[in-house]
Amino acid sequence: MTLNNLSSLVSYLKSKKKLYEIQELVSPTLEMTEIADRIYQSKDKSYPILFTNNSTPFPVLINIFANEELTRQYVRWDEVAPILENFSDLFKLKFSRSSFLFLKRFMKSKPYKRRCAPCQEVVSRELGFFDLPILQCWPNDAGRYITLPLVHTIDPETGIQNIGMYRMQIYDNKTAGLHWHIHKGGAEHFQKWKEMKKRMPVTITLGGAPALIYAATAPLPQGIPEYAFASFLLNKRIHLVKCISNDILIPADSEIVLEGFVEPEEELRMEGPFGDHTGFYSIPDYYPVFHLELITHRKKAIYPATVVGIPPKEDEQLGHLTTQIFTPIIKQTLLPELIDLYLPTEGGFHNLALTSIHETFPGQAEKVAHAIWGIGLLSLTKIILVFDDDIHLRNWSNILSRIDRSVAIPDDILFSKGPLDVLDHSAQKFAYGGKLAILATSKFKSNHMFDMNTYELPFIHLWLTQRIAIIYHDHFEDVLTWLKQHSLHRDKFYVVMEKRWYSAKASLQLWFGLSTLDPVRDLHFIQERFSLVINCLSYGKTPSPFNTSWPEMVLMDEKTINTIDQKWSSFNFDFFTESPSAILRKEIEQ
Numbered sequence: 265m266t267l268n269n270l271s272s273l274v275s276y277l278k279s280k281k282k283l284y285e286i287q288e289l290v291s292p293t294l295e296m297t298e299i300a301d302r303i304y305q306s307k308d309k310s311y312p313i314l315f316t317n318n319s320t321p322f323p324v325l326i327n328i329f330a331n332e333e334l335t336r337q338y339v340r341w342d343e344v345a346p347i348l349e350n351f352s353d354l355f356k357l358k359f360s361r362s363s364f365l366f367l368k369r370f371m372k373s374k375p376y377k378r379r380c381a382p383c384q385e386v387v388s389r390e391l392g393f394f395d396l397p398i399l400q401c402w403p404n405d406a407g408r409y410i411t412l413p414l415v416h417t418i419d420p421e422t423g424i425q426n427i428g429m430y431r432m433q434i435y436d437n438k439t440a441g442l443h444w445h446i447h448k449g450g451a452e453h454f455q456k457w458k459e460m461k462k463r464m465p466v467t468i469t470l471g472g473a474p475a476l477i478y479a480a481t482a483p484l485p486q487g488i489p490e491y492a493f494a495s496f497l498l499n500k501r502i503h504l505v506k507c508i509s510n511d512i513l514i515p516a517d518s519e520i521v522l523e524g525f526v527e528p529e530e531e532l533r534m535e536g537p538f539g540d541h542t543g544f545y546s547i548p549d550y551y552p553v554f555h556l557e558l559i560t561h562r563k564k565a566i567y568p569a570t571v572v573g574i575p576p577k578e579d580e581q582l583g584h585l586t587t588q589i590f591t592p593i594i595k596q597t598l599l600p601e602l603i604d605l606y607l608p609t610e611g612g613f614h615n616l617a618l619t620s621i622h623e624t625f626p627g628q629a630e631k632v633a634h635a636i637w638g639i640g641l642l643s644l645t646k647i648i649l650v651f652d653d654d655i656h657l658r659n660w661s662n663i664l665s666r667i668d669r670s671v672a673i674p675d676d677i678l679f680s681k682g683p684l685d686v687l688d689h690s691a692q693k694f695a696y697g698g699k700l701a702i703l704a705t706s707k708f709k710s711n712h713m714f715d716m717n718t719y720e721l722p723f724i725h726l727w728l729t730q731r732i733a734i735i736y737h738d739h740f741e742d743v744l745t746w747l748k749q750h751s752l753h754r755d756k757f758y759v760v761m762e763k764r765w766y767s768a769k770a771s772l773q774l775w776f777g778l779s780t781l782d783p784v785r786d787l788h789f790i791q792e793r794f795s796l797v798i799n800c801l802s803y804g805k806t807p808s809p810f811n812t813s814w815p816e817m818v819l820m821d822e823k824t825i826n827t828i829d830q831k832w833s834s835f836n837f838d839f840f841t842e843s844p845s846a847i848l849r850k851e852i853e854q
Contacts, residue, residue: 267338267473267474267475268472268473268517269382269471269472269473269517269518269519269562270325270471270472270519270566270568271519271562271564271566273312273325273328273474274314274325274566277311277312282311282312282334283311283312283313283314284303284311284312284313284314284835284837285313285314285316286299286313286314286315286316286317286835286836287316287317288317288831288834288835289317289318289319290315290317290318290831291318291319292318292324292397292398292399292400292408292569293399293400293408294400294401294402294403294820294821294824295824295827295828296315296318296324296326296399296569296571297399297401297402297571297820298820298824298825298828298843298845299313299828299835300313300326300327300571300578301571301573301577301820301843301844301845302828302841302842302843302844303327303330303841304327304330304571304576304577304578305576305841305844306839306841309839309841310327310330310331311327311330311331311334312325312326312327312328312330312334313325313326313327314566315397318397319397320395320396320397320567322396322397322520322561322565322566322567323566323567324397324399324566324567324568324569325566325567325568325569326568326569326570326571327570327571327578328412328474328477328568328570328578329474329478329570329578329579329581329582330578330581331581332581332584335478335581335582335585336585338473338474338475338478339474339475339478339497339498339585339589340475340497340498340499341585341588343365343499344496344497344589345588346365347365347366347369348589348592348593349592368499369495369496369499370496372495372496372499372500372501373491373492373493373495373496373501374492374495374501375489375491375492375495375501375502375503375504375513376501376502376503376504377503377504377505377506377513378503378504378505378516379505380505381503381505381516381517381518382516382517382562383469383505383514383515383516383517383518383519383520383521383560383561383562384505384508384521384560385560385561385562385563386560386561386562386563386565387508387558387559387560388558388559388560389557389558389559391558391559392437392438392556392559393408393434393436393437393438393440393556394434394437395559396520396567397567398410398434398567398569399411399569399571401538401539401571401572401573402538402539402545402573402818402819402820403819403820403821403824404537404539404545404816405537405538405539405545406433406535406536406537406538406548407433407434407435408433408434409431409432409433409434409538410431410432410434410440410468410470410569411431411569411570411571411572412429412470412477412568412569412570413429413430413431413432413468413469413470413522414427414428414429414468414469414470414472414476414477414480414515414518415427415428415429415430415432415442415444415450415466415467415468415480416466416467416468416469416512416513416514417449417450417453417454417464417465417466417512418453418465418511418512419452419453419456420453420456420457420460420462420464421456424487424489425489425491425512425513426449426450426452426453426490427476427479427480427489427490427491428444428448428449428450428480429477429480429481430442430443430444430445430448430450431443431538432468432554433535433536433538435533435553437556438555438556439553439554439555439556440553440554440556441533441534441535441551441552441553441554442466442526442551442552442553442554443535443536443538443551444551444552445685445686446686446695447641447644447683447686447695449486454526454528454552457526457528458528458529461528461529462528463525463526463527463528464525464526464527464528465507465509465510465511465512465524465525466512466524466525466526466554467507467510467512467514467521467522467523467524468521468522468524468554469514469515469518469520469521469522470518470519470520470521470522470567470568471517471518471519471520471565471566471567471568472515472517472518472519473494473498473502473515473517475494475497475498476490476491476494476502476515477568478494478497478582478585479491479493479494479497481582481586482586482589482590483586483590483640483641483642485640491504491515502515503515503516503517504516507521507523508523508558508560509523509524509557509558510523510525519561519562519565519566519567519568520559520560520561520562520565520567521559521560521561522554522556522559523556523557523558523559523560524554524555524556524557524558525554525555525557526552526553526554526555527553527555528552530552530553532550532551532552532553533550533551533552533553534548534549534550535548535549535550535551536548536549537815539572539573539818540572540573540687540818541572541573541575541577541579541612541613541687542612542685542687542688542689542779543573543574543575543612543775543776543779543817543818544689544779544815544816544817544818545815545816545818546687546689546815547689547815573818574772574775574817574818574819574844574848575609575610575612575771575775576609580609583607583609583613584607584609586613587605587606587607591604591605594639598635598639599621599632599635599636601621601622601623601624601628601632602619602620602621602632603619603620603621603622603653604619604620604657605617605618605619605636605657606618606619606657606658608774609771610771610772610774610775610778611646611647611774611775611778612685612775612778612779614644614645614646614684614685614688615645615646615647615688615778615779615781616645616646616647616648616649616778617636617642617645617647617648617649618648618649618651618657618663619632619636619648619649619650619651619657620650620651620652620653620654620655620657621650621651621652621653621705622653623652623653623705623707623708625708626708627708628705629650629701629703629704629705630678630701630703632650633648633650633678633701633703634680636648637680637682637699643682643683644683644684644685645699646684646688646697646698646699646700646778646781646783647699647700647701647702647778647781647783648699648700648701648702649663649667649701649702649704650701650702650703650704650705651663651666651704651705652666652670652704652705652706652707660770664728664729664732665729666704667702667704667729667731667732667757668714668729668730668731668732669714670704670705670706670709671702671703671704672709672712672714672755672794673755673757673789673794673795673796674789674794674796675709676702676703676704676709677700677701677702677703677787677789677796678700678701678702678703679698679699679700679783679784679787680698680699680700680701681696681697681698681699681784682696682699683695683696684696684697689779689814689815690779690780690781690782690805691782692782692784692785697782697784697785698782698783698784698785698786699783699784700783700787714731714755715731715753715754715755715756716730716731717730717753718730718733719752719753721733721735722746723735723736723737723743724736724737724763724766731755731756731757732756732757732759733756733757733758733759734759734760734761734773735758735759735760735761736761736762736763736765736766737760737762737763738762738763738801738803739803740760740799740801740803740804741804743758743760743797744760744788744797747790747795747797748790748792751793752793752795753793754793754794754795755793755794755795756793756795756796757795757796757798758795758796758797758798759777759798759800760797760798760799760800760801761773761776761777761800761801762776762800762801762802762803764852764853765852767851767852768848768851768852769851772848772851776800777798777800780799780800780801780802780805781798781799781800785799785805786798786799786800786805787799802814817848819845819848819849820843820845820846822846825843825845825846828843829843
């Protein structure tokens with residue numbers, strides 16, 4: 265199955281009865297988000313949604329990556345996975361079926377240039393952002409945002425193009441903020457155009473092959489074009505066409521194209537807040553302004569969108585796919601001892617990495633942790649846990665049990681500092697802060713007798729394991745002082761969470777705890793009893809030099825929730841799903 269554009273995707277989904285088509289009028293302001301959030305969290309009922317009635321000529325397709333099965337089909341995973349597992353055959357100059365298939369696909373990775381394309385069937389300088397069904401996703405967003413843009417920029421020195429996915433805040437009918445991070449290719453190109461004092465051409469495409477949408481999010485090494493990567497996945501050359509107003513090449517099968525420019529000398533403009541994938545509203549900051557010159561689109565174009573927020577959302581499918589694609593490559597080129605790498609959804613794909621390795625010499629776990637902190641965007645990882653090769657990284661019971669039995673405090677606790685995700689509001693400095701590795705491997709360690717006795721504490725608490733306790737209390741210093749003053753048992757981990765999280769699901773507690781941590785600031789060692797006290801409170805912390813208070817969690821407002829509750833029966837679903845925002849509110853307000 266090769267899906268070149270959203271029209272073919274919709275046809276395919278309809279034929280397989282894996283699409284929800286809603287003909288009832290639904291507003292792009294909040295309402296589409298609430299429906300998409302409910303559907304995605306319906307698990308086995310999670311499919312893409314097509315909103316055909318939104319007061320514009322453009323239907324909205326959302327939750328494209330609604331489940332693992334569809335996501336794998338988009339990138340032809342059954343064909344790609346065996347090739348990646350034997351990627352090292354190429355370096356060994358070993359002729360095998362895998363190397364033959366790789367080279368065969370590689371030969372199709374060069375894009376094919378066309379003179380005309382479906383994405384330029386309609387050309388208009390009069391259309392603007394207000395003519396598109398652009399979403400306002402969450403109540404406290406700064407406005408409407410394009411959430412699934414493929415932002416095309418070009419290096420003025422080399423002519424090499426980059427595609428990135430950077431959200432865009434709509435300021436007015438012809439201008440928008442471009443939220444590219446300092447670690448990304450678009451920001452690098454912007455700096456070069458700025459140094460040359462020349463206007464920077466920028467083109468945004470919406471839609472196209474789902475594999476290309478994914479490729480725009482993938483952490484590709486510098487110099488590897490996203491078009492080539494998407495072509496390799498699809499085993500088919502991507503067709504490109506030149507923009508009308510600039511020299512940028514874009515996918516011919518795009519649905520909608522926004523051509524324009526950024527003026528590097530123009531004053532940056534405040535962007536945000538936005539309900540981001542961290543589950544919190546991003547801290548407002550200054551970003552370049554995109555000026556829209558013209559819009560081209562298919563005659564029957566479909567507008568694509570995605571929703572991020574408190575996990576899980578559909579971006580988890582992209583994150584897991586990235587891990588599955590790149591782990592075999594990392595293993596075969598950089599870390600031969602690596603067995604598995606897993607980035608849990610609860611960690612937002614930057615806060616937590618779980619790894620298993622085949623350990624053959626002392627210090628190898630430390631080596632792996634430092635190596636991961638030096639690989640591409642994995643360098644932004646905040647916490648790494650390293651385990652032996654016999655552990656299943658997706659089984660939390662096994663993970664906790666192994667920490668319980670294998671981690672000596674402080675010998676197996678490794679601290680560092682380095683770059684962090686720009687959106688990490690818990691860091692003490694912008695995009696920079698503490699890092700932590702927990703070394704839970706068992707070889708090459710001296711025998712250590714852990715204290716496996718549990719006991720009652722004068723706080724609301726839960727012993728997850730015999731050595732790991734969660735204490736629910738709103739004043740961290742009170743807990744830390746009490747633990748220091750009393751002669752308790754040795755070798756314990758005490759995780760301090762806010763009282764309101766006591767009844768919440770474990771996955772949400774993990775998400776919130778990881779979101780609040782700067783390991784260097786928030787881990788406290790009680791030397792006399794070899795115990796570690798971890799501050800997962802948001803209270804009493806200054807999250808960033810740009811913000812005086814902790815950012816709010818991303819939750820839907822009650823008015824929108826009630827509106828969708830009332831409309832639900834008109835959507836022709838054969839099930840009802842309660843609002844995830846309403847569920848969480850009830851859990852943390854008890």
